[in-house]
Amino acid sequence: GIQVEQSPPDLILQEGANSTLRCNFSDSVNNLQWFHQNPWGQLINLFYIPSGTKQNGRLSATTVATERYSLLYISSSQTTDSGVYFCAVFRNSGYALNFGKGTSLLVTP
């Protein structure tokens, strides 16, 4: 199946700082999603972004499909941004998702 690697595995930021999370994938994809898992376990859809760039408030994402990577930008981070950020792509068959191992983000006051 398609391998998904995320970096960095852990990240600590001070409130107000910016950060970039990276997702590399091993094959071409026609679906890529970024999720934020909050401390209670709920997965929140951030972006559906198989290619191109999208922005939503302080968050933006870019996927360069030809080079097999995606970036998630968090600007002016807030403590509520803390949690785990996952990148996921379609598996080779069906529509289930292959998840990366996630980036655990802690934003301190």
Add this chain to the structure above:
Amino acid sequence: GAVVSQHPSRVICKSGTSVKIECRSLDFQATTMFWYRQFPKQSLMLMATSNEGSKATYEQGVEKDKFLINHASLTLSTLTVTSAHPEDSSFYICSARDKRGVYEQYFGPGTRLTVT
């Protein structure tokens, strides 16, 4: 829109008993629902794919007789953990794919199962 609910949110049961977890798409019809399992500080691992009206497809290593999945309607899928053991304790998350064919998936809030 695109809300998926799960019930219960957490459950504690004794070894040997069975537990049923419900996953519902509240404002859309889901052709396909997925069940994932997540251990502490780990990623989500797919357990099975369920399509409305047909048998679920299980991932390698997942016991289909232990984890019974029923997708009875376009808005409801259930996962029953039979004869639960402590090693079945985990966080179970469902997701649903909209019938209208968009690729995006929506996740339920998860169910934390503890088997004592």
